[in-house]
Amino acid sequence: MNLHGLPSVEQLLQTKYAAELIASYGRPLTLQSIRSSLESARAVGIKARESKLPDRETLLSQAAALLQSWTAPTLLPVINASGVILHTNLGRAPLSTTAIQSMLAVAHGYSNLEFDLETGKRGSRLIHAESLLRQLTGAEAALVVNNNAAAVLLVLCALASKKRVIISRTQLVEIGGGFRIPDVMRQSGAKLVEVGTTNRVHLSDYKEALTEPTALVIHVHHSNFKITGFTEEPELSEIADLAHKSGVIFADDLGSGTLIATEKFGLAHEPTVQESIKAGADLVCFSGDKLLGGPQAGIIIGKANLMERIKKHSLARAVRADKLCLAALTATLRHYLKDEAVREIPIWRMISATTKQLKARAELWAASMGQGDVMASESTVGGGSLPGESLSTWVLSLDVNDPDSFLRKLRMLHPPIIARTENDCVLLDPRTVLPEQDETLIANLASVFRSYQLKNNA
Numbered sequence: 001m002n003l004h005g006l007p008s009v010e011q012l013l014q015t016k017y018a019a020e021l022i023a024s025y026g027r028p029l030t031l032q033s034i035r036s037s038l039e040s041a042r043a044v045g046i047k048a049r050e051s052k053l054p055d056r057e058t059l060l061s062q063a064a065a066l067l068q069s070w071t072a073p074t075l076l077p078v079i080n081a082s083g084v085i086l087h088t089n090l091g092r093a094p095l096s097t098t099a100i101q102s103m104l105a106v107a108h109g110y111s112n113l114e115f116d117l118e119t120g121k122r123g124s125r126l127i128h129a130e131s132l133l134r135q136l137t138g139a140e141a142a143l144v145v146n147n148n149a150a151a152v153l154l155v156l157c158a159l160a161s162k163k164r165v166i167i168s169r170t171q172l173v174e175i176g177g178g179f180r181i182p183d184v185m186r187q188s189g190a191k192l193v194e195v196g197t198t199n200r201v202h203l204s205d206y207k208e209a210l211t212e213p214t215a216l217v218i219h220v221h222h223s224n225f226k227i228t229g230f231t232e233e234p235e236l237s238e239i240a241d242l243a244h245k246s247g248v249i250f251a252d253d254l255g256s257g258t259l260i261a262t263e264k265f266g267l268a269h270e271p272t273v274q275e276s277i278k279a280g281a282d283l284v285c286f287s288g289d290k291l292l293g294g295p296q297a298g299i300i301i302g303k304a305n306l307m308e309r310i311k312k313h314s315l316a317r318a319v320r321a322d323k324l325c326l327a328a329l330t331a332t333l334r335h336y337l338k339d340e341a342v343r344e345i346p347i348w349r350m351i352s353a354t355t356k357q358l359k360a361r362a363e364l365w366a367a368s369m370g371q372g373d374v375m376a377s378e379s380t381v382g383g384g385s386l387p388g389e390s391l392s393t394w395v396l397s398l399d400v401n402d403p404d405s406f407l408r409k410l411r412m413l414h415p416p417i418i419a420r421t422e423n424d425c426v427l428l429d430p431r432t433v434l435p436e437q438d439e440t441l442i443a444n445l446a447s448v449f450r451s452y453q454l455k456n457n458a
């Protein structure tokens with residue numbers, strides 16, 4: 001085929017269509033897309049001798065499609081109808097309106113991140129969250145870092161590098177995404193000293209290990225699993241006392257780190273941050289985006305002298321929290337201080353939603369869709385907290401021919417809807433869907449359901 005009939009890059013660039021593309025995507029990228037479009041036209045032309053050469057319109061619309069795919073964002077908001085409240089793959093905790101506004105305020109312009117307004121001199125970014133955390137937890141000092149994995153690593157690097165750290169074999173956990181406590185300990189240069197067995201550890205096991213010079217005893221919350229049956233672990237306060245008798249630091253990696261009692265909502269008791277401090281932990285680490293319901297962050301609280309050493313360690317700078325995180329975190333912490341956490345923080349609203357409210361929403365969804373059954377089911381908290389625990393809920397259940405392909409269709413929507421299947425039905429749980437998303441959810445769900453049913457009945 002004669003490829004000379006193809007227009008040149010210059011000719012295409014001079015069209016009105018190209019001008020529009022340049023206005024949206026800029027000249028260099030548009031040029032690149034036009035070249036790619038022409039290249040593939042040539043490649044097709046060489047192979048298929050008979051076919052017709054594409055016209056300008058076709059070439060430019062191919063370029064437009066390339067531009068669209070090159071510049072489309074990959075990080076998208078989704079509607080979480082899975083019923084897992086702290087879904088790590090879906091970004092864990094949605095933020096409160098105030099937290100979002102606080103981020104917006106500091107993102108928009110400059111802030112006093114490290115500037116003392118009183119003196120006009122350099123200040124410290126550490127102060128923004130510290131007094132709130134002290135007030136809320138009773139700890140002497142606090143530090144916010146990138147995430148809890150960084151918090152644990154920093155504590156060990158600053159206080160236990162090349163020294164012995166005692167940990168129970170019942171707590172050598174893998175959190176998910178490859179975060180394994182023993183690996184983090186090794187990474188820090190600490191010498192891991194395992195005591196006890198998989199199911200049982202006694203105070204005497206710790207006592208024996210403490211006869212040799214040791215920097216730290218660490219307690220790690222099981223987070224995502226439960227050991228049942230013939231098990232034993234001493235109380236936190238007993239381990240703390242024992243460590244202190246030997247002059248050894250006692251650190252508690254709490255993981256989810258709730259500030260409020262989960263049993264109020266019909267869940268099992270999740271250890272609180274305040275309890276760890278009361279039990280005598282010198283340091284407590286927890287995440288910002290698990291049961292705290294804030295942004296991704298790692299929070300370290302504890303004794304002032306130890307916190308001083310941690311803050312001075314060079315790794316602290318490498319894993320420090322940025323202004324957006326600090327804005328959202330401090331706004332979230334203020335909700336606790338003002339005793340409005342359950343009302344204002346989305347994850348607590350989800351946890352505290354009543355079955356009556358949830359049933360009403362599921363019924364509304366079913367009525368608006370004119371499809372599906374409303375069924376009792378279970379939501380989970382997730383995020384490495386409260387393993388095996390669930391919250392009673394009501395879901396919309398859709399009986400479709402091929403649930404997996406239906407789930408896929410839901411994921412391809414804008415915004416994607418994430419649901420789950422159970423007994424060959426697609427379930428959508430209102431607990432994790434923000435109320436303001438209801439309308440979008442119903443409209444998009446209904447359109448998928450219509451096209452899906454038609455196709456499968458045909």
Ligand SMILES: *Cc1c(COP(=O)(O)O)cnc(C)c1O
Nearest residue numbers: 147148149223254255256287384
């Ligand atoms: C979740 C968790 C971590 C890791 O926290 P990230 O904030 O995800 O880095 C560490 N330790 C425990 C016990 C956890 O539950």
